[in-house]
Amino acid sequence: MSRYIVKLDKKKLMDEAGGRCSICGLAIALQHAHIVPFRICRKSTFEELIILCSNCHGGIIDGWKIQEFAPELLYAFKIRPRAIREKYVDNDPNSLLEEFQYISTRGIYKQNKLENFLLSIATSSSLLSNPNLVARTALCWATIAKQRGKTHPSKYLAKILLQTFKKLNDYGNMIATNQLYAGSLFIERSFDKALDIYLKNEQMVKNLSKVSQKTRNKFLIDIYRDQGITYAFLGNSNKAFELTLESEQLAEKLNDKRCYALALQNEGMIHLTTKRIEKSMESLEKVSRFIPKDEIIGSVMLFNYLGALYLIAGDKEKKNQMAKKAICWSKQYGFYNELNIANKIKKSEESGIE
Numbered sequence: 001m002s003r004y005i006v007k008l009d010k011k012k013l014m015d016e017a018g019g020r021c022s023i024c025g026l027a028i029a030l031q032h033a034h035i036v037p038f039r040i041c042r043k044s045t046f047e048e049l050i051i052l053c054s055n056c057h058g059g060i061i062d063g064w065k066i067q068e069f070a071p072e073l074l075y076a077f078k079i080r081p082r083a084i085r086e087k088y089v090d091n092d093p094n095s096l097l098e099e100f101q102y103i104s105t106r107g108i109y110k111q112n113k114l115e116n117f118l119l120s121i122a123t124s125s126s127l128l129s130n131p132n133l134v135a136r137t138a139l140c141w142a143t144i145a146k147q148r149g150k151t152h153p154s155k156y157l158a159k160i161l162l163q164t165f166k167k168l169n170d171y172g173n174m175i176a177t178n179q180l181y182a183g184s185l186f187i188e189r190s191f192d193k194a195l196d197i198y199l200k201n202e203q204m205v206k207n208l209s210k211v212s213q214k215t216r217n218k219f220l221i222d223i224y225r226d227q228g229i230t231y232a233f234l235g236n237s238n239k240a241f242e243l244t245l246e247s248e249q250l251a252e253k254l255n256d257k258r259c260y261a262l263a264l265q266n267e268g269m270i271h272l273t274t275k276r277i278e279k280s281m282e283s284l285e286k287v288s289r290f291i292p293k294d295e296i297i298g299s300v301m302l303f304n305y306l307g308a309l310y311l312i313a314g315d316k317e318k319k320n321q322m323a324k325k326a327i328c329w330s331k332q333y334g335f336y337n338e339l340n341i342a343n344k345i346k347k348s349e350e351s352g353i354e
């Protein structure tokens with residue numbers, strides 16, 4: 001094992017980063033940095049490395065040692081380096097919005113990063129003059145509010161957006177908004193109301209005209225997955241499994257690893273609600289292998305599920321390890337709902353979570 005990096009990889013890495021620091025965009029004092037510290041990963045291949053300036057490589061960002069806590073975030077910077085993010089901003093409001101959708105659905109944000117990003121949106125006049133793009137921007141905000149456990153603003157925004165998208169005949173985003181509204185109800189534990197919307201949304205997707213089967217399936221992956229976990233909380237585990245498996249199969253068919261991992265995560269969770277500990281452990285450990293490195297909110301939820309699982313299994317050390325990770329990440333990103341759950345898991349000494 002060595003720290004030696006082959007010439008070809010060096011060029012490839014520099015090209016990937018657009019010749020600039022992947023985090024801050026500075027073009028001087030560039031270095032090869034390990035996403036996971038070398039003493040742990042013991043490898044120096046293209047996959048393990050990222051281009052950073054010496055300042056960012058110092059490892060402290062906003063008082064936060066990035067390589068220790070969140071290699072996943074560093075990985076997100078690797079696949080979307082600053083040079084590319086700026087290109088989006090300069091050229092095309094659609095791409096700018098795509099970027100916002102990407103970071104909001106996966107939970108890749110911290111307050112000051114978000115503020116900088118919004119500055120780009122606020123100064124993009126071509127975005128602000130297009131009502132559809134403005135509404136979709138607001139939908140990203142509502143998603144972030146939901147992930148932070150602030151269901152009141154997310155529901156409020158969703159209600160307004162449903163009217164807007166209806167006026168614009170944008171059925172795809174009406175469906176996305178409905179999912180968000182129902183997801184907020186789910187967090188509030190209004191499972192009946194949430195299920196009602198998920199079922200209506202399924203009908204809406206099936207009635208969409210002029211849409212390919214592939215697009216239809218993309219919506220159905222999310223809808224079946226959400227229906228499944230809601231049935232689990234309503235005590236119908238047969239229906240819950242049936243729908244979750246359907247979501248997994250669709251994800252496999254579309255080769256969507258992220259959605260596959262999220263459905264698999266729900267499968268483990270449903271096993272947990274029915275106290276099938278070993279089955280649950282099997283599913284959740286499989287998720288760790290499939291979940292994409294840039295899926296932040298999903299990863300935090302996984303730590304909590306594993307924490308709850310180790311709690312029931314009586315493995316105190318692993319339970320605390322998971323809770324600690326979930327607490328650390330939740331604080332960094334402001335996932336208050338997940339933070340509450342993690343704190344409960346940390347304090348509990350025996351089974352008794354949900």
Ligand SMILES: [Zn+2]
Nearest residue numbers: 021024053056
């Ligand atoms: Zn930098």
